[in-house]
Amino acid sequence: MPLKRRKHRLPYPAPPVSSHRQPAQHSRTPRRIAQPDSGSGKQPHREGGRRSSSPRLASAMGIGYVLGAIGGALLVHAAYATIQYRAVLKITEEEFSHPPFDVIIQLLVGLALCMWAGVSVPAKFLSVLPHSEENRIVSLPANLDFMIFNHRGRALPSDADLKLKI
């Protein structure tokens, strides 16, 4: 999955639909992944925002962990139930064709819970779109390999008290 992740960026996992800030024409293009163009509006205040809503982060992470644990337990229980079912089948001397219905339900629910936890616990998603606010390129780096020193720095000497103490 071509998604970048960064830990602990925003207090809650990103909503699974693209946000209203994204123009409709872009979300239609197929090669882009529908990624929420994350809260660029609050970027200057991000530190503050993170600190103030950290309980929310903790609770979302906590719920994710709990759901993941329940999902894992369900998967383990489904495996155990299947083994028992097969043991019963051996005693009654029947053929094993498919696991019982409740085991299948357990598997599906466990899978869904584990997927939910896997998506929500690590961190929020980052945008991969080149035009999203945090990826938008505004300038090229100075071409330092070709730097030359014929510029106004020659005529404007910097303060003379700068000195390297050896």
Next chain:
Amino acid sequence: MAAATATATAAEEEARLLRLEEQAEHGGGGAWEYLSLARRLRARRPAPVLRLGLALLNDASARSRLAAEQWTLYEQVAVAAMDCQRLDVAKDCIGVLSKQFPGSVRVARLEALLFEAKGDWADAERAYALILETNPFDQIVHKRKIAIAKAQGDMSLAVDYLNKYLELFMADHDAWRELAEIYVSLQMYKQAAFCYEELILAQPTIPLYHLAYAEVLYTLGGLENLQTAKKYYASTIQLTGGKNTRALFGVCLCSSAISQLTKGRNKEEDSSELQSLAAEALLKAYKQHASSKEALVAGMLKNMKLS
């Protein structure tokens, strides 16, 4: 360091660099963070780098906290000092480095760079030739030789060297960019357009190359070039999410120039929606950020019959 790994600067990181600079200049700490970020973004900000870097280097406890990183800082400060024409500071830094790493090529390059900063072209050439003897494929040294030609004002020699260099190292997009800029400065727009095509091929997601290519094509003129330029302006708008004012203006200018060229023939008006949308976006941006100039822009767009 060898091959060009420079990435373009995203809006967020650029803002972070400036914020850190402000904070560090006012004694708010974060000097090392700022210096690292400046190095990573390859920003050319010699004066603050020199001031903050020297402050770190002169503080023995800060220096020991940096451990092995301090040598990188010495190098960074040396280059910044040369850029500020503080050759004495640069010389001291290089002295420390050559004592630490005797016989290092990287330090030898710095020493040659110091000759360049002094304007001793012959000495610098000699020093670079010495490095090339042991390592004939040192990209940075080849680039420095191009820069020496440029610094002496001999642009045709620089173009010569660059073309030879690019035959060897075709994937170096920094060099392609430099060649494109030199061609533009020499008003050789066809050649510059070729370089920008290479750059767009190499890094298609950087809108600034699309923009520069469109501008070169617009400067060249002619109906076909103008139509291509308009397409590249449009792709710049797409890549920047419509935040690039220059590209918006470019679309408007291109379409007005095209309509002037095809006035008699009354061609199909296929993309009239694009220019009116661009004009609308321009007006909206001006209303938001510079409402006093909105009337000017509206008048100009009216003259071009776009809105």
